[in-house]
Amino acid sequence: MILLQSPSRFLLQILQERVLSGEKGMDIDCHTVEFDDVRYHIQFSMRNPKVMVLSVALPLPPPEAILHDGLPLGAVDAIKATYGSVVQILDPPKDGFDLTMKINLTKLPPDEASNDLFVYYTPEQRNAILTQIASIREVVLGAPLKLLLKHLASKTVAPNVDKLVALVHRPNESFFLAPQADKVTIVYPMRFQDSIDIVLATSFLQEFVEARRTAALNNVPSCMWSPAPPLELKGVPADALNANAGFVTFVVYPRHVESKRLDRTVWNLLTFHAYCSEGFMHTRMRRRVESLIQALDRAKSDAEKLKKLVHGASFKRMSLKNEGDSRI
């Protein structure tokens, strides 16, 4: 499993280059894709080199997840709260996308060299804002999760929220939240396509739950795995629960979502995938094979090695004496 960072590297790279490049204009028009079918379309035009038009397409929502105008609950508010005047949402979004935004880089905090004596921003601060723009995925998709967890931090239940909330996890798949005043239970149905993957993932997840029990990890959210849907998911339509690698349940308590930890918790819960575990297994398997071969090599007796050498000699060495003997 591999932990991904929240900002998209590619977006961040483009934004940083653009901010540093000064007034030089160049057309950029590119599409890029992220895991779970999140698509980005990035456009810069010659005329407005400091204005980026960013369109985002979200994963196809499963039927049980509730959306508001094609966006998750509270996404628009979250965008406004996070970016302020830098970002302007264009309505309606571009064809084939769920959200189109205009990002005005001139409204970013200016350089140190700016004439404005009272506003003084360091490059680090500006970078932090760019990083936030690059994490647009977290802001939009994580908005409902953040909302619920914020209420958890203040130990209340969000008003007008159902007992069980379905959120978009992957295209046509959802994960479920059961918010309560003192804890939030989060359940992920795990699905895999490949039959080998199902077996590997099942054992991996069991190991994962086992690892949680070690003493060093006492404070992390508790974690369970079960092959059948847990009790919290009563009343959910059956086709949303056809997980073939079991269900993973996390229980998040208020201490996990204290002010600073909130963002990280949101992102980690939002992108819970068992990615890439197979790669590590292969690496370890290869290393094991190598060490076993080495052990076999060592186990060969010296005589065996010698025999090989003698066998390789292609002619018999004759001394003068032998030659003499043969003549006689």
Add this chain to the structure above:
Amino acid sequence: MDALSRPAVVIDNGTGYTKMGFAGNVEPCFITPTVVAVNDSFSSSAPPAARGAPAKGNWLAQHSAGVMADLDFYIGEEALARSRASSTYSLSYPIRNGQVENWDAMERFWQQCIFNYLRCDPEDHYFLLTESPLTAPETREYTGEIMFETFNVPGLYIAVQPVLALAAGYTTTKCEMTGVVVDVGDGATHIVPVADGYVIGSSIRSIPITGKDVTQFIQQLLKERGENIPPEESFDVARRLKEMYCYTSSDIVKEFNKHDREPSKYIKHWGGIKPKTGAKYTVDIGYERFLGPEIFFNPEIYNNDFTTPLQVVIDRCIQSSPIDTRRALYKNIVLSGGSTMFKDFHRRLQRDLKKIVDARLRASNNRLISGDPKAQPIEVNVVSHPIQRYAVWFGGSVLASTAEFYEACHTKAEYEEYGASICRSNPVFKGMY
């Protein structure tokens, strides 16, 4: 959405830099150095077995330390920065001279490329990887194995770099798929004739002078002149100076004179900070600016073992190709690879090559008896385009955005049916062998 409707992932692993991105774009998303920084503090200095300690616990500790070390690595610029900052990371370059040497590091590199840089799920995308024309089929098999087994890709195509470089020129200049690709990378230099999209395998030439040699030559010149560069950084500094300031001269003697007459105009300064002490230092760079790239045209100034200039090798390569393709080959000589990016490189190459070709033509015309038809002059054309640095990647991007690409791919179903041997054959080489 299925994998066919998503853009394919194109990764061009070069010795020096890796270019990666999604098909259909003009530029790769990332160009990063092909390097992996591995934390080897666990594996090399495993704690000696403490006496009396339970053997099992010790084994377990070592095992989990090994697991952690497996997870603790970086690639690209990050790797360079990490290894500079602390000595617990050691750098490993998975590709050497265009061939994969360290598969473990290569797999880790791909893993980071896919998950951390491109941030895509490899199960959702077709993949296009590249290889040098001299790659052994076994290597291709191994690549296929890693891609299908570890990353579970739905389809894979392993393309030959020079053909992609030609395909890149195809869209910009509307020329044929016939031409000579002069691919000067960081670790390998190949001259590959391609006729109608098929590589003429028997005429491939490779020369031992590469981008890395240019860097080493500059490093050596700087050292001999006594520039004050910290030794641990000198290769890196030389590489950066090469990328920023080097250019190709038309005449080496004239260039020396120019530099001597107006040193202030030609000598550049470069400032750096010593990593250990933090003190500042400056480097002057003068003759190195044009002497670096000169080793392609006059290799004897660098290396006594190999003294055939690039233009002569290209000429011999074309002369060994089938006779009916030669004129077309001379007409379309395509540059690719980062080390052809020196200013005026293509002009110099075209002039020098034309000289050889014209001399031969004149000689053969002189041998003719009067009245015989004379040979037509041969058109020599070295094509250079602005995307030369990642021409191979761009060619891959173009190729992978066509509908035919998905049909030419080796698919996961095929892999499961026949095994890794499906990757041995490459449609581009078919018919030539």
